[in-house]
Amino acid sequence: MIIIGIYDDHNASACLAIDGKIVFAAQEERFSGRKNEESFPRKTVEYILKEYKLKPEDVDEVAIAGRYHSFIDLMIRKATVFTVRDYIDEMENYWKPRLSGQSFDKDYHISLYKAESRFRHSEDLYEYPESLQKMEGMEQLEEFNRIRTRCIASFIGIPEEKVRYYDHHSCHAHYAYYSNPRQKDETVVFTIDAFGDNRNQVVWKVHGDTFTELAESRECELARVYRTVTLYLGMKPYEHEFKVMGLAPYAKEEYAQHVANELKDLIRVEGMRVVHNDRPADLFQFMKERFKYYRFDNIAAGVQLWLEDISVQLLKNIHKETGLRNYCFAGGVAMNVKLNKVLAEQDFVDDFYVCGSSSDESLSIGVAYMAMRDKDVKVEPLSNLYLGPEVSSEALASVKKNVNGRDNVKVTEGVTNADIARLLASGEVVARVAGRTEFGARALGNRSILADPGKPDVVKQINEMIKKRDFWMPFALSLLDSHEEFYLKNPKGLQAQYMANAFDTKDKDYERIRSGTHPYDRSVRPQVVTREMNPEYYDLINEFSKLTGTGALLNTSLNLHGLPLVSDPYQALYVLENSGLRYLVIENTLFQWD
Ligand SMILES: [Fe+2]
Structure with a gap:
């Protein structure tokens, strides 16, 4: 049973489920390099079809989370493109007259679409004909669904009957329950x-x-x-x-x-x-x-x-x-x-x-669970969120080639976790790109910036390296399951593998993890790492622990301000070249900038 799960509104994503198991999931923003894509996740679906060598006849169903969407938001990709100024202008010039019963511009958003190229998206899968724009209410929603179905079916090459829609909140609920x-x-x-x-x-x-x-x-x-x-x-x-x-x-x-x-x-x-x-x-x-x-x-x-x-x-x-x-x-x-x-x-x-990354981006996973349960397929919970693309050897080779011959970049092959742990223990900040990229809003060690959380000035140091980072925002913490009892107050033994809950910290070893906590209330948003979940990352933290006695690392997402979490080595190289970061490890290759 092969299901492709799709969420095609803001923070769009796609997922692949085979025989009850979620085998792949990623957000469109990771492929486009633009945050919060509001569209059919075209690049993600292309990746799935190619990587898993799926022919149209292999696909049993394309399950769409969300029965109805406003076409106008997708047409202009509001969540992707709107700035704070655009939102405030919309509040003052569209919503204020409309909500106060005054006459208002019904074509406000269509006028934006016509006036500025940033609201037009040539790579759109869906069509937005004039006839659709002239409709209203349910008639418009249903016509847009006919367009969605037709465009998706023809893009993947399947009959329209294989495209099915599921209720938004039920998809949230299925993800929450079955991922556990x-x-x-x-x-x-x-x-x-x-x-x-x-x-x-x-x-x-x-x-x-x-x-x-x-x-x-x-x-x-x-x-x-x-x-x-x-x-x-x-x-x-x-x-x-x-x-x-x-x-x-x-x-x-x-x-x-x-x-x-x-x-x-x-x-x-x-x-x-x-x-x-x-x-x-x-x-x-x-x-x-x-x-x-x-x-x-x-x-x-x-x-x-x-x-x-x-x-x-x-x-x-x-x-x-x-x-x-x-x-x-x-x-x-x-x-x-x-x-x-x-x-x-x-x-x-x-x-x-x-559940991890519980907002709408995870609806593609929720809908896949729902579609499978609908067909009485027994489903498996998620054992981790490393569901995205892995590091391709071609991309790594290409990054090596790119920096080859540069005086300011030193490349070392065959680097071990013990080597990286030594760098971290000596106070360096290291960007890590390894294995499959994590799904969702949180970096879980595979596309992360890592540092010693006991180093007092490391927050300031990273904020200066990644310009424009919000000065009040805390960093997060990845810790070994064996060390949870030293750092966290978790009397109910709640799961904490996805940075989805906050906890109070214990006083005794607080200084060891201070920089990975909220500086004011000392709470922490932890990722408790088990060996089964991510053996390589576990081993790295363990090596760090052997050197320092601290079984935890400060973890923050590897991206520039305003850009999505990096996915591939090219994006990682871009971050390093446009920030003050000096160390990047991709799998077993260390890149060091002067
Ligand atoms: Fe939602």
């Missing part, structure tokens, strides 16, 4: 996001393979409010919400509470649903008015506090109604590691699993 290597007999799966197929919050009870939907809402504004605050603070919606979260711990709780109070009447929890209370039509204008006297850090902390309060109330109600103590969480809001920490710490929670 420690599935429980009875579990609550719940999802919260900004919007997908007309819902933004759903609760299921899962027993064995049976999903029973308990509640749903289209009025849960947690993600939308958070996204609007992100924009209000001058950062990019759909992308920089994690920066608001990173800023939150710097404020005092008293000030955060004032801001949270400004938001408290917007929505309320009613049973297992979050619903509107006194929700203004225009959230952006509401924030401009309410937040004008508050400082940026207090706003960040206030919205975080509000998010946590509502979510805890919701989880308490879910527990009260179901009596269950095991939870799986997915959707964009599950990317908020600070919230996950608060939820997981509730006394009625025994287990709290957050």
Whole structure:
């Protein structure tokens, strides 16, 4: 059984599942080199077909996550191209008149498309005829689906019947549940996001393979409010919400509470649903008015506090109604590691699993799980997230050739993990490209910048090497499973393999890992590494541990500010040539810049 899973909206991705196992998954941005591609993931699908030598007749189904998409967002690739200025202009010139009942420009986005070439994308798979642009409502959504089906089927060379659509939140839920290597007999799966197929919050009870939907809402504004605050603070919606979260711990709780109070009447929890209370039509204008006297850090902390309060109330109600103590969480809001920490710490929670990169990018995996379950195929959980392309020997050879003869680059072959560990232990910062690239938003060691987390000035050093990095953002930590007990407070023994939860740290060895934690609240967003998950990376940290006694490395993503995580050796070389980094190890070859 061969399924290709597709997510073709913002942060597009594709996945390949064979006989119940997810064998490949990647985001389109890794191939295009442009962050947050909002399109059919054409390059990723081409890669899958080529690498796995698939003929059209081999493919049993192309499963699409999301029944309906607004064509206009895909046509202009809003999430990819819009700048903060574009979003604010849209708020002021399109949404403000529209939401206040004034006359507004219905063709606002089509005018952008016609006026500026950056909104037109020649590599688009889908067609956007004038007739589609003139339609409205369901008629338009259904016509766009006919176009999607036709274009996908002809691109892959399969009959249209093999292209099937699945509900957005159900895909989140299937990923959350089936990716979990420690599935429980009875579990609550719940999802919260900004919007997908007309819902933004759903609760299921899962027993064995049976999903029973308990509640749903289209009025849960947690993600939308958070996204609007992100924009209000001058950062990019759909992308920089994690920066608001990173800023939150710097404020005092008293000030955060004032801001949270400004938001408290917007929505309320009613049973297992979050619903509107006194929700203004225009959230952006509401924030401009309410937040004008508050400082940026207090706003960040206030919205975080509000998010946590509502979510805890919701989880308490879910527990009260179901009596269950095991939870799986997915959707964009599950990317908020600070919230996950608060939820997981509730006394009625025994287990709290957050899937890796739970936002919409992982829907291609979710839909593949869903399509397989739909056909009664037994599915396997994920044992790791190293699901992307591996380092090709041609690309490595080409990078070697590229730097050959340059005076300022020294190339050493046959480098071992012990050699790299010695560099790290001596205080150097090393970029590592090895094995298959990790799926999702977090670098998990294979496309990472690594350093000694006990080195006091290393945060400043990396921030200066990677220009424009946000000064308040913490780094993350990869640690050996054998050392988890020394560094993390994890009394419930929660899984922490994907940097999807935050934890408090222990005092005793804190100095050893300080630079891989949040400097203000000392929390950490860890990747606990087991040998099975990634033997080579485990071995590197282990070698570092032998030299220093620290079983952990500071880990941050290998990319330049505003660009996606690197995938191949060419992109890695580009980062090294445009940053202050000096060491790059690709598999067993070390490149050293003067
Ligand atoms: Fe979603």
